[in-house]
Amino acid sequence: MSGRRSRELDSFRYAISGIAGALKSERHMKFHMLAAVAVVVLSALLGISRSEWLWILAAIALVLVSELFNTAVERAVDLASPEIHPLAKTSKDVAAGAALVAALFALFVGALVLGPHIWTAIIDR
Numbered sequence: 773m774s775g776r777r778s779r780e781l782d783s784f785r786y787a788i789s790g791i792a793g794a795l796k797s798e799r800h801m802k803f804h805m806l807a808a809v810a811v812v813v814l815s816a817l818l819g820i821s822r823s824e825w826l827w828i829l830a831a832i833a834l835v836l837v838s839e840l841f842n843t844a845v846e847r848a849v850d851l852a853s854p855e856i857h858p859l860a861k862t863s864k865d866v867a868a869g870a871a872l873v874a875a876l877f878a879l880f881v882g883a884l885v886l887g888p889h890i891w892t893a894i895i896d897r
């Protein structure tokens with residue numbers, strides 16, 4: 773294998789180990805991953821359309837990406853400022869705020885896309 777190819781493979785491995793590490797250590801990340809799996813299974817069972825899949829998958833990706841960035845910010849702040857500092861607090865709180873915005877967006881998308889399907893499934897029974 774060429775040196776460049778092996779470096780690319782290494783970068784991929786580091787990225788996967790970053791995701792696995794966040795999953796292992798962050799309870800929010802575990803919860804979001806479980807919720808994502810549940811939503812994907814439910815969406816498949818309800819037979820949502822292609823454009824609805826796009827919204828659902830975009831919402832899931834946004835939540836997971838923002839949670840990964842939140843974890844990265846927390847780790848970097850802990851490294852740079854293990855002691856209490858107002859800027860450390862602002863950094864962590866803003867990163868947590870971004871994750872909250874993404875989670876709320878996903879909640880709205882889930883309700884708007886899956887809500888009518890669930891309602892129809894209940895009515896049709």
Ligand SMILES: Nc1ncnc2c1ncn2[C@@H]1O[C@H](COP(=O)(O)OP(=O)(O)OP(=O)(O)O)[C@@H](O)[C@H]1O
Nearest residue numbers: 798800846853854855856857858860861864865868
């Ligand atoms: N070095 C610090 N200086 C000032 N405030 C901090 C500092 N570290 C954390 N905080 C405050 O405490 C809150 C909780 O921080 P913590 O590092 O425990 O993250 P967390 O939100 O509990 O995330 P998790 O449970 O996923 O690790 C932060 O949002 C921030 O308001």
